[in-house]
Amino acid sequence: MMKTQKPLVSVVDDDESVREALPDLIRIFGFDVRAFSSADEFLASEWLKDTDCLVLDVAMPGMSGPELQEELARRGEKIPIIFITAHKDESERIPLLQSGAVDCLFKPFSDVALQDALDRALR
């Protein structure tokens, strides 16, 4: 499958509801979307190199969102990352932003907040 001219947003979340809901919304924003259920699936994917922005769940079985961020950094992949999390804990949000994330959205988040974050990530 070939990459289109549209920026590619990859969603990595173990929660099926999120994986099904987010792609439709992000496509409405005008981006291409790929969804992955785990960090390992994403790392093994051919879409890794084409990803322009990563919407990444913080807490997942296996490799967590921050761990994937570290792995990407270790590999030299400079993909803008928007963290999403169901734990509404501000104390966790700050370190993520400090680590270079574009944003950290608390579930449930608004479509506007997501679109804003994507715009910032792909600016």
Place this chain on the structure above:
Amino acid sequence: MEAGLVRVLDTLPGMVFSINPGGVIDFVNRALADYVGIQFQSDRDWSWPIAIERPDGATFHSKLRSMLQQSQPFQMEIPLSLPDGVGRSLLLRCNPMDDGAAERRWYGIATESTVDSRPRDKNDFQRIVDSIPVPVAVTTPSGDVEALNNPALEYFGRTLEELKDWKATEVVHPEDLQATIEDQLNAHLSGTFYNVESRHLRHDGMYRWHNVLGLPLRDVNGTILRWFHLLVDVDDRKRAELELAAREREARVVLESIPAGIGVIGIGGEVEAINGPLLRYYGRTLEELRDWCSTDVVHPDDMPRMIDAVDRAVALGQPYDLEVRLRRADGVHHWFQVTGSPLIDDEGKIVRWYALHVDIDDRKRAEEALAERERESRFIVDGIAGMIAIFSPDAKLVGGNQQIIDYFQRPIDELDNWATNGITHPDDLQLCIDSFMGSIATGEPYDYETRFLRHDGIWRWFQLRGLPLRNTDGEIIRWYGLLTDIDDRKRTEEQLRRSEAFLADAQRLSKTGGFSLRLETGEIVWSAETYRIFDVDPSSPVTIQTVLSRLDPESVLKVCNVIETARAGNGDFDYDIRLIMADQSVKHVRVLAHSKKNKDGEQELAGAVQDVTERREAEEALNKVRSELSYVTRITSLGLLTASIAHEVNQPLAGIVTNASTCLRVLDTEPPNLEVARDTARRMIRDANRAADVIVRLRALFSRKPPLIEPIDMNEVATEVIALAFGEIQRARVSVVSEFGAALPSVAGARVQLQQVIMNLLRNAIEATSAVEGRPGRIVIRTEARDAEVRLIIEDTGIGFGMDGTKRIFDAFYTTKPDGMGIGLSVSRSIIESHSGRLWAQSNALHGATVGFSVPIHPPGQAETFQTDGSVAPR
């Protein structure tokens, strides 16, 4: 004869006579007639008064006639028996005269014989015969007693005059008199001496044997003038001889009549004589038996022994004695005891052998039978599973079987001192003496128990029973004692007694009673405690009605159902009933029973009833407390789980919001993409339900409603708990790995309670693991089915329990956490135990700890049960 001549002849001083050849005396002058005392008358025959009892008297006439036939002068002595009783003899001298007449005449003169029987000098003669130290009698040839010496007079104690008529008196034994007279007469006739043994009456009235030697005294012509009779006392010898003869006769009678055989064997081994009984036994003649070795009279099996014994005896000169079988005339063999003894002469030489044959067949067979009986008896006695002691009537131990020897390993002689040698237990000794000696004294059987010291130093209990053996007269001849080892029984009895006491105590203390019900007859047996539990008078009979009248309606149905089921066959029963007591109080009773056929083949329901009222009340109280405590712990957990709850709720909410946003946006497009809108709407409904489920589970977890007992999939509840704790897991930055067993069977349990336990264990693991720095935190949750239970095990790499934490972690209010209450694990254990399960914990070998629990699987086909009191019924 002319008268003048007659006067002349009568005047002559001599005795003259004439006699014709026929021996008829035809003239006797006065002198001769006067001498003989028979006057002569010419017209009457005149004859000599001959002493015919004298030997020469009896033959006088024949001799005279013989002389008269001759024509030669002759002389001859004529013994006369004259009126004075004195035997005399006349010497006749005759000459023949031939006067031309036809008949010769003889003329003779008679003179007294020169050898008169009367002693010329009586004093000399008397001195001679008196000097002889034995009785001596002097008789005339005709046997008249003329004289006796003093020893004779003293012996007889009679006068000479009294003894002259000895033939008419009893001085000679009547049995010997005739023989004596005949012997004397024959001796006189033959002119020889005689010697006879006869009895003579002594002055004291006793007859004594004498050897009487009669010697004739002759004149120069050989005519016997007198007889001398010497009486030599041979009484002792004679009596000895008679006795010996009597013995010999008796011996002969005995030899022929005794029921024994006697053989006389020469020194050469040949049979010299055999008595009648033995000959009759063999049915052979002496000749046939002389060479006995070559006959078959001795049994072939015994012959070599017999020959050997005889040969050795003969060689050594020693008696022999052996038992052999001898063949009877009819071919039957009898056992004989043959005893051979040598007869030894004065010089010590063996002259012959006497062999006594005694038929011992009956004895032998009796001995064999007795031996057989003894063998049997010994076999029986030794085979008896007990010790046998045999006592004499005076209580002396005289025998015993092998068992008694083996037990004490002492000889019988030592065992006889049982009262003093230490084999009888000191505490029992007096009883033994009193009982045993009492029976010895009274003859009554004894029966008592005592301890005896075994050879290895072990005391063992024995029952001693003794019986007297009496003879036909009723006298005790033996005591037979049987010593039965009852040590095991004794100990068992003691254990049983203690066990019964324990059981009674245990029943009373545990309020547990026993019962049995014979289902065919309805017969019921209760233990004492059962009477107490049911509050029924122990003296009153128990019936089904007694039982049912005490039960509440629900229990009546339950019991009737059990009875019907038990009647149908074997089975186990475990159920609770309630008793309504007289004061309307309620007793909770648990019944454990089983039905099966008893030893009589009857179906019987037997079991135990336990008054669990107090326990039930305590359980109810405990359940209430536990329920409260569980609720408190859940509420406590609520705050800690808030973040996880938010996570669980926020996930579907995120989906809903995102889908709603998408939906709105696609609806705003022209034309609206309805397909996507429908998808987002469906996803919103799904996520909303998902969020609702989370809320329902949370409400169930934290509600106070009694839990529902249902078949539980352990993997499912574990997954739910992990989901609930996911936020916490994330924050702790530990990895949780699920290793769930495949196709696990369901367990019977309360979902909320099991989730609470799993949540508690998982949170403990998360906290313990997150507290460790420097190594990755890892928690493994494993489920598995093993035996009839399902296990859930949580293994972490945390800080572990510490030194003694394993022992105390289940204690209430024990905690290693700064903010912990210390009730989580104790509540968890309480929940698991109420599921008839088990909760455990252990430190890992390297890092961390492992905590797990197991609960029994849900029996297939068993309906769900609902416990209104919140407890789970034990299966």
